[in-house]
Amino acid sequence: MRRLLPFVMAILMPFLQHSQTKYESITSEKLGETRQLKIQLPRNYNENQKKRYPVMIVLDGDYLFEPVAGMVDYYSYWEEMPEMIVVGINQGGIRMEDTSYGENNFLPAEKGARFFEFIGMELLASLDQKYRTTSFRVITGHDFTSNFINYYLMKENPLFKGYINLSPDLAPETANRVTSSLKSAESKKWYYLATATNDIPGLKENILSFDNQLKTVENELVEYKFDNFQNATHYSLVGKAIPSALEDMFKTFGPINKKDYNEILLQTSISPTQYLIDKYNSINELYGVKKQVRLNDFLAIYNAIEKTKNWQDYKDLYKIAYENYPGTMLGTFFEARYEEETGNPKKAMRIYQNAYGQQKIAFLDTDFMLERAEAIKKDFGY
Template identity: 55%
Template sequence: MKYYFLLFTLLFSFSAISQVKYETIYSEKLGEDREIKIQLPRNYESNSEKRYPIFIVLDGDYLFEPVAGNVDFYSYWEDMPEAIVVGINQLETRIDDGYFDDTNYFPSNSGANFFEFIGLELLPYLDTNYRTAKFVIAVGHDYTSNFINYYLFKDPALFQGYINLSPDFAPMMAERLTEKLSTIKQKTWFYMATGTDDIKSIREDVIYTDKQLSLVDNAAVNYYFDDFEGATHYSLVGRAIPKAIEDIFSIYRPISNKQYKEELLNIEGSLYSYLIEKYNVIEELFGLDNTIRINDFQAISAAIEKLEKWNDYEELGRLARKEHPDTMLGNYYLGRFYEETGEPKKAMRTYQSAFLLQEVGNLTKDLMLEKSDAIKADFGY
């Protein structure tokens, strides 16, 4: 219980620091004003060139805050990119917004209007007024969770990520999702969750849908499912949101100890190429051209030392000079390359040239002096 109280306190504190705006926009499709909540990343104003993924949160009157708090928390610790979170308040309109035809089970009447409001009005509004990236995730709970999946059937699909919290599926949705996710070509992240104490009819449909989706064999689709022990229809929301974020943004996170042991230390090819590929995927998927983290440089360096892949140090050193030019990271890596490939004089001079640069972790001026002096003693320079 203390853990959940602490987590709630942390998320509330993070959310309070972030910039939350309340806006009202007029919808021609709906013929009325709609209220939205927008949480901007902490450094939105200072990073004037940066663009951000978007979370579109239905049931924003109660679902916005837990999503916004988790997004701020995880992005603060660099476990996901900073993102813009947009909540659509539906307290008075929820049933009408999600309305679907009782013969073909697709949005119709007020539901069709709300469908077009999001795709043709809200997203263009956000693109015009905020610095948005192309990666958009939709979040819904029970009735609105069913609704977000209709956007999968557009060509191309409107969203790249779908977070389904105890979805109350329309008839035929399981079969339609299975067919669509089996054939879709664009990269898609699909998360679904229920709990052992969820509403019985919803839980049964979700379990059935999971069995169907588990059979989907499509490299473009990343499918995740959780069945939380002891979770009710409402309590599962607090457990599913952080889990969905962790799953969807797993490639974004810094290289972990597990990845180091299981992937880097068993790699057959270039460790440098592993690092480049990781950040190429981040840019391709999320539209983000991120500076490579020092943590990831250090993980690659540790693997180079362990596996004695000394040639990787040359390219890694040049890359570190480009990404972190004010630090001694690049000089140290190049010094190690020269030292291990038979060019001690170059190594000594490279270590010496690092004296005027910023220290990084255990890479200190004392270490550079120690490495330089050792080469002098060995070779009499």
């Protein structure tokens, strides 16, 4: 880990410098003490006063916060995942007490029970009150703290929707209880599990057995991913697992990729525009994020319509474009293409001409739009 983290942090440092990291204290009645937090706010948090953000809770914040926060900032910068509020709980020297469980039922006991309630009843409530949060929450832990995060999944109404387990030191019955919880889950859950070929032998053996159990879960509401990293250790796997977990958890959020375009959008039985609508509705429903449709996603749909000749799809597409990019030529172009290909060339010509004075966007500018209008005028002699 000592060799890997400097390399990882060298990559992420420019992103951490642009994000807003705060150091706060929270006094807990449950614990009877004050705990130290690290909080990374999204880059434009203060400017976007109406925007709300999902929350990532990171246990072992004294060493795990920076790699998680850096990767969240990196992936959200490239719009591969939503911006998130990342909160690290420092546990240096007390992580064993925080994650303690009973020897009879193997559930949080003594300080472990109080720490469990601190997160669920005090910390999350405090964050919701102080910051603009959504109900989409993810929790991350490593070995002892990774085992601990699973106790939230065992509740009837889990507080977290995503669980990132980095080489968990599993308590007895945890594997059975988690498997049962995921099988009976009635709302969307994301579960990530990682080990490595050079992980601590006892942990790796239990994790591999746990993975075999989780593979029996047949629940459409559960997204499960497992990684067994080659030649990584108990510590170095962290640098590989975090991006893998984020990529899988937020794959629906990412832009339309080449695989989606070739295997889905170019199928003539598929409505490209409906695919776009469903994709952004899913982003809103899954992650609690109202996201503007990416310009590149509009262009992917445009190219698919041109190739498949699903001209009727332009009708809904231009309405979405007007809503997402008002004042630009995008909606105007799609509307003109709709009229042009559905038998109304004169109307299309006038719509192209209406683009004069609108903002240019992508490949669309005044010259391009007026040339389209002139081409129609010449072809039909208007």
